Amino acid sequence: MWIPIQIDDKSAEPLYHQIETQLRSLIISGNLAEGTLLPSIREFAGDLKCSVITVRRVYQDLEGEGLLRTRQGTGTFVSHVGDGAREEFRRETVRKALEAAVDAGRSVQFGREELEELFREMVKRKYGEEDNKGE
Amino acid sequence: MWIPIQIDDKSAEPLYHQIETQLRSLIISGNLAEGTLLPSIREFAGDLKCSVITVRRVYQDLEGEGLLRTRQGTGTFVSHVGDGAREEFRRETVRKALEAAVDAGRSVQFGREELEELFREMVKRKYGEEDNKGE
DNA sequence: ATTACTGTATATATCTATATACACAGTATA
C-alpha cells in the first residue's frame, strides 16, 4: 500500500517528525480508515529511503498516541479512534501551540487587543487562500 | 546592580533560556533603561549561581538581537532600541509563535472558527486575571 | 518444520544543545 508522505531533506525538521506529522494528519483526517493495514516497516522504509528503525519509531510513537495498533508478526493497523478521543487529541495539539503563542505575547508585553489583531492577520493569511485554490 | 531574575531549577527550560527570556522582557518593557550598565558576567553569575559562560552567552545572544552593547574591559550596556526596531522585534517574536500555532491547527484539520474559538479561550485564561490581581 | 513474511530489542554512531573551566586580552585608574 502506498502512503503519500513528502520528505523535505533540506528541512531542519527531523525525519521521523516529518513522517509522524503527516501520517498523524492522514489518520486524524480520516484519509486512512480504521483497520487499514499500513506498509511493513521495511517496505515503508524502502519507500521513504530511510532505515526501518525510523519507521518503527514513527509507528511506536503513534501507537503511544493511540492512533495505531501493532501485532508482532502480522503488521501495524490504523486503530479505532473514538470521536471523543479524536477531538481531545486535536484540541490538545492546538491548545498547546496556542498557549505557547500567548505566552510569547505576554513575555514581550503584548496587550490583549494587539495579540488578537496579529492573530486575525495570521489566520487570514493562512486560511484566506482556501476559497481560491484547493491545493 | 541588582536584576530581578527568577530561576526555576525544576523546569525543563534551559538555564540560559530562562535568563534570556526574562532579561529580554525587562529591556523591551523599558524596566531597564537605555544605557544601563548591567552587572559584569562574573557578578551576575554569582547572583544566579551559574557559570560566567552562561551569563556571557545570554549577553551575546541579546547583543545579537540588538538589545545590548558590549565593550571589552568596560562592561555590557542596554543599547538604544528605536521604537521601530522595538516594535519590529516584539511583533516578530509573537508572529512566529502564532504562525506555529495556526500551522498546528491546520495540520489537524482545524477550521477557522474552531481555531478562533480556542484562541479566545486561551486569551481569556491568560489575560483574564489581570484585572483582579496586579502581580 | 520450513519459509517468508511481520515487528522487537540491543547496542551504537552522530550531532546538537546545554553548561562549564581556564587561560587570554582589553580598559581604567592609581
Added chain:
DNA sequence: TATACTGTGTATATAGATATATACAGTAAT
C-alpha cells in the same frame, strides 16, 4: 606600569535527539 576590574576564545564535559545496523522473536502459510 601595576592592579583590578571588564569581556573573549578555546577546549571540553554531559545529556538528549536523531538515525542506524544487526541479531532476535512472533505469525501465517506451505
